[in-house]
Amino acid sequence: MQKLLSRLQAKSKYTREKVFSYQEMIHSGQEIFFIDLLTSHDDLRLKQYCDFLSNTFEQGMDDDEKIMNEWIFDQNIAYHAVSDRKGKVIAAANSSYLPLGSSPTDHDAILAVWYVAVDKEYRGRRLANELYQNMYQFALDRAQVWNSKVKAIVGEASHQDIQTIEQVLRREEIARRRVYYEDAKGLAKEVSYVSPPLKWDSETGAPAEEAQPNHLMLKLTDGQESMPAKELLRIITAIYRDSYFPREEDFMNKESYARASAMVHDYLRTIEDTLAEARDGEVFLR
Numbered sequence: 001m002q003k004l005l006s007r008l009q010a011k012s013k014y015t016r017e018k019v020f021s022y023q024e025m026i027h028s029g030q031e032i033f034f035i036d037l038l039t040s041h042d043d044l045r046l047k048q049y050c051d052f053l054s055n056t057f058e059q060g061m062d063d064d065e066k067i068m069n070e071w072i073f074d075q076n077i078a079y080h081a082v083s084d085r086k087g088k089v090i091a092a093a094n095s096s097y098l099p100l101g102s103s104p105t106d107h108d109a110i111l112a113v114w115y116v117a118v119d120k121e122y123r124g125r126r127l128a129n130e131l132y133q134n135m136y137q138f139a140l141d142r143a144q145v146w147n148s149k150v151k152a153i154v155g156e157a158s159h160q161d162i163q164t165i166e167q168v169l170r171r172e173e174i175a176r177r178r179v180y181y182e183d184a185k186g187l188a189k190e191v192s193y194v195s196p197p198l199k200w201d202s203e204t205g206a207p208a209e210e211a212q213p214n215h216l217m218l219k220l221t222d223g224q225e226s227m228p229a230k231e232l233l234r235i236i237t238a239i240y241r242d243s244y245f246p247r248e249e250d251f252m253n254k255e256s257y258a259r260a261s262a263m264v265h266d267y268l269r270t271i272e273d274t275l276a277e278a279r280d281g282e283v284f285l286r
Contacts (some may be wrong), residue, residue, distance in 0.1 A: 001111075001143070001150045001221045004173075005136040008129055011173045026130055033090075033127070035134055038079040041068045048089040049081045056117040063198075075145075078138040080131055082118075090119040093131040097142035098238045100151065107148040110235055111139040112242070113155040116168075128168050150221055154235055156195055156214040169217055176217040177285040179232060181278035191216060191232070191283060192274050196244045196264045203252050205259030211267065218285060226284040229275040240268050 014026040014033075022037040038046050050064040071077050076098070082091035094115040100108040113135060118127050139150050153176060157165040169176040179191045193216040197207035216236070220227060245264050251257040275283070 001136060001140055004153075004219075004221060005133060005140065007173045008133045008136065011126075012129060012133070013126065014130060024134075031125070032085055033130075034083045035130060036081050036083065037134065037138070038081055039072065041072050045081050045083065045087070045089055046072065046079070049079060049092050052081075052089045052092050052119075053094070053115050053117055057115065076142060078135060080134045080138075082127055082131065090122050091127045091131060092117055093128075093135055095135045095138065096242060097139055097146075097150075098242050099146065099148065100234050100238050107146070108151045108234075109139075109143060109146065109148045110238060111135060111150055111153045112239055113153060129171075129173060132174060151231075152221060152235060153219045154239065155217045156193070157217050158212065158214055162215055165217070174219070176219040179216050179218055179283050180286050181229065181275070181283045183277050184279060186279070188286070189277075191271070193236070193271065194267050196240070196267045198244070200246055200250070200260045201256070202250060203256060205251060205256030207260070207263065220285070226282050229278040229281050229283050232283050233272055233275055236271055237268065240264065 014028045014031075017025045017027075019025050019034070022039055024035045026033050026035060036043075036045060038049060040046070046068055050067055054064065067079070072079065076096055078093075078095045078097075080093045080095075081089045084090050092115065093113070096112045096114065098110050098112050100106060100110060116128055116131055118125075136153075139153075143150050155169075155176065157169070168174065179193075180188050181191060182188055193214055195212040195214050197209045197211055199208035200206065201208050218232075218235075244267075246257060246260040248254070248257045251260065
């Protein structure tokens with residue numbers, strides 16, 4: 001992970017200076033920006049941050065109110081904002097540090113990158129790369145706290161925006177790729193991945209939005225281009241466990257909670273069945 005961070009730093013045109021514990025200034029020539037790790041719901045930039053991402057992505061943020069009042073205090077979630085000289089948020093990223101196992105002896109984890117966006121006016125300045133530097137450092141800091149190792153950087157990419165997203169992710173200094181497997185006939189197939197609904201009817205347990213078929217984009221920190229399918233399933237399970245399985249307190253009764261939970265289990269089971277088709281139990285990046 002440190003090598004990946006060093007590669008980003010070597011490619012950067014910006015000079016960095018620490019301003020406060022959670023703020024850095026980056027500058028190149030006459031350009032000056034500030035990168036903040038947002039940690040308080042009282043920070044005025046947090047509302048700007050949520051609005052910026054909600055306006056950028058068609059699906060919007062998961063839940064602005066929960067971000068500002070609950071998740072902002074979770075030290076395993078990072079909300080990074082890039083501001084201009086006037087304090088306007090012009091780029092943002094959201095990521096999570098996710099342990100893969102519940103056993104005290106299982107020290108593997110992943111960095112899940114959820115959202116990265118740059119204002120159209122500021123594209124071409126490699127601000128996404130600067131945000132990745134902050135996310136990688138965040139993951140390294142959490143790994144030190146947990147005495148763990150970051151196994152992979154993972155994210156979801158929509159079908160609609162896959163070409164634009166890959167232009168950034170396929171850069172040598174980021175190098176996240178789609179995940180494939182060979183079936184019994186030797187045909188290469190992309191691993192089918194679905195992002196389950198995030199919103200549910202609290203009374204009935206029915207989904208309040210559609211599930212989204214997405215591309216899984218992955219980088220192994222050890223530089224390998226393949227991995228056991230069972231390890232990929234462990235990564236996907238961690239993502240589902242953290243982000244998609246519903247919480248019982250969000251439902252009016254146990255029956256509605258059970259119905260929603262069963263639907264998410266079914267999505268995960270479908271992915272598991274797909275990975276069972278992988279020849280030699282291996283998947284690869286391409």
